[in-house]
Amino acid sequence: MSRVYNFSAGPSMLPLPVLEKCAAQMLNYEGSGMSVMEMSHRSPVYDQIIKDAMASLRRIMNIPENYKILFLQGGASQVFASVPLNLMPAGGKADYIVSGQFSGKAYKEGQKYGAVREVASSKSDNFTYVPKVEKDQFDPEASFVHICYNNTIYGTKFDYIPDTGDVPLVADMSSCILSEPIDVSKFGLIYAGAQKNVAPAGLTIVIVREDLLGNARPETPTMLDYAVQAANDSMYNTPPTYPIYVAGLVFKWIEETVGGLEKMKEYNEKKCALLYDYLDGQDFYIAPVKKENRSMMNVTFKTGDADLDAKFVKEAKAAGFVNLKGHRSVGGMRASIYNAMPIEGVEKLVDFMEQFRKENA
Ligand SMILES: *Cc1c(COP(=O)(O)O)cnc(C)c1O
Numbered sequence: 001m002s003r004v005y006n007f008s009a010g011p012s013m014l015p016l017p018v019l020e021k022c023a024a025q026m027l028n029y030e031g032s033g034m035s036v037m038e039m040s041h042r043s044p045v046y047d048q049i050i051k052d053a054m055a056s057l058r059r060i061m062n063i064p065e066n067y068k069i070l071f072l073q074g075g076a077s078q079v080f081a082s083v084p085l086n087l088m089p090a091g092g093k094a095d096y097i098v099s100g101q102f103s104g105k106a107y108k109e110g111q112k113y114g115a116v117r118e119v120a121s122s123k124s125d126n127f128t129y130v131p132k133v134e135k136d137q138f139d140p141e142a143s144f145v146h147i148c149y150n151n152t153i154y155g156t157k158f159d160y161i162p163d164t165g166d167v168p169l170v171a172d173m174s175s176c177i178l179s180e181p182i183d184v185s186k187f188g189l190i191y192a193g194a195q196k197n198v199a200p201a202g203l204t205i206v207i208v209r210e211d212l213l214g215n216a217r218p219e220t221p222t223m224l225d226y227a228v229q230a231a232n233d234s235m236y237n238t239p240p241t242y243p244i245y246v247a248g249l250v251f252k253w254i255e256e257t258v259g260g261l262e263k264m265k266e267y268n269e270k271k272c273a274l275l276y277d278y279l280d281g282q283d284f285y286i287a288p289v290k291k292e293n294r295s296m297m298n299v300t301f302k303t304g305d306a307d308l309d310a311k312f313v314k315e316a317k318a319a320g321f322v323n324l325k326g327h328r329s330v331g332g333m334r335a336s337i338y339n340a341m342p343i344e345g346v347e348k349l350v351d352f353m354e355q356f357r358k359e360n361a
Contacts, residue, residue, distance in 0.1 A: 005345035008323035009152050009298060010175065010196040013340040017257065018249045036245045041238050050239065053248030060254055060261055063184050063207055070206040070226060071234040071244050076102070076174045076193040079204060080109035082224040083170055083189065086216045088114045088143035095119045095142045097162070100127045100151030101329060102172060110146065119145070126330075127154040129290035135163040144168045144188060150176035152196070153327040155300035155334060156293040161186050168212060175297050177205065178254060179339060180265035188212055194243055197297070197338045198250055203243035254339070264339060265296075271337050271346045272296045278350045284357040288332075302332025303360075309333060312356055321349050 006013045029036050032045050039046045054069045063069065074082075083106075088094050092114045096107040098121040110116035119138060120131035130151070138145055145164045150157045152175040161183070162169060168188025177192040184190065184207060194203035206226065213227040222228055228236055258264050276294060279287040285301045287294075303309055309332050313325045326332040337346055 002320075004320045004322045005341070005349065006322050007335045007337065007341070007345075007349075009327070009334060009336040010193070011201050012196055012336055012338050014199075014246070015250060015253050015257075015340045018246065018253055018340075021249055022246060037242050039241065041235060041241050046241060049241075049245050049248060050234070053244055053251060056248060056251035056255060057205070060178065060251055061182065061184060061207070066210045067184060068208050068210060068213065068226070068230040069234075070208065070229045071239055071247075072204045072206060072229060073202060073240050074224075075201075075204055076172055076191060077105065078224070079172070079191045079206065080106040081112070082220075082226070083144065083146065083191075084110050084113035084116070085220040085224055086226050087168065087170070087189070087212060089215070090114070090217060092143045093117065093139055093141055095138050095145045095164075095167070097121075097131055097133055097145070097147045098123060099130045099148055099156065099158075100154050101327075102152065102174070103146065103148035106146055106148070106172065114143075117142075122156075126288070127151060127156065128288050128293075130156050130158050130293045132160070133162050135165055138162075138164050138167055140165060140167060142167050144170045146170045146172075148172040150174075150179075150295050150297055152295075152298050152336075153330060153334075155289050155295045155298040157295040157297075159292045168209065175336075175338075176295070178250075178261065178264065179268050179297055181261040194247055196336075197340075199243040199247035201243070202240040203247055205247075258339075267343070268296045268337075268339065271341065271343050272299060274343070274346045274350055275299045275301075275335060275337070278353065282354075282357060284361045285353065286332075297336060297338055299335045299337060300326060300330065300332060301335075302326070306331060308360060311360070315356060316349075316352060319352055321345075321352060 094116045098104050098118050120133050122129050122131050149171045170189045174192045175196045188209050190207040192205045195201035216225045287301050316324050324333045326334045
């Protein structure tokens, strides 16, 4: 079988040149006589791999010097717990904007650790938009404000960065990191599971402002203490060595082949516009998300008829467009078009959608 257009929400497509590089280096990485998978994380050759990857990420995202980059395990879901443990003292407070399932899970996890508050939620409208929250709605005594910047399941994205005053803003960017430039200095902490836009599953990226480190609660598991991880250059124990290597190749691809995050954004805007323009120009498919909150990475749509949706997903798969089924909690369809999805994949999907419309309208 030839390669398909994979619209999976995650784990998802990786850039073809990166996969080819992995294949070429699989058995013998740069004359080391072994695969990266087989290397000691304490070896000089691996040390170069992780250091280069971190430096490259810092350049691409323009991460200021007073931020630490951590390469961890556990996924975004573990950060739901480690953020309150690191940033909020016992009996402390935190504010959450709930704009989807993952921010809801983060909020629920936060409840275990302090007096956390749901400042706003779009749940009653099936998360089809992102709530607008003004500065005076946040508690100035909160230890942090938590948001999910791109809501993978619903296909929505923040169209603004909340002004939280002096309260650190924490953002889950699992499904949008590296899709466009972002002003890191507006955030206290950014985190992302790598399996959407960066690498194979197993790596979690945390970017944290230095002054927020060192106040973890005493009962915080050592592995979840960001200060410990930072002091050990993310090598307190064995890091996810292979995903970090692939992440490094993806960073290099963005830097050298794509030409940086401005260029990445242009490409992503072009790709999602193909889909949204098509959806706006017909009335067979419904695009449920409020226009100003449309995600560049996850495009949701449906026909309004569950059987017809199922038929669409089935026929799309047969035509080489896989993983278009919407999340089980939403139904319909979702095309995840992360950085690695080539524009041809989206063009062909739109052609397929139009053909399906003609046959089924
Ligand atoms: C996928 C995803 C998660 C969950 O990530 P894990 O690494 O599986 O824990 C959390 N938040 C967002 C926004 C996601 O897209």
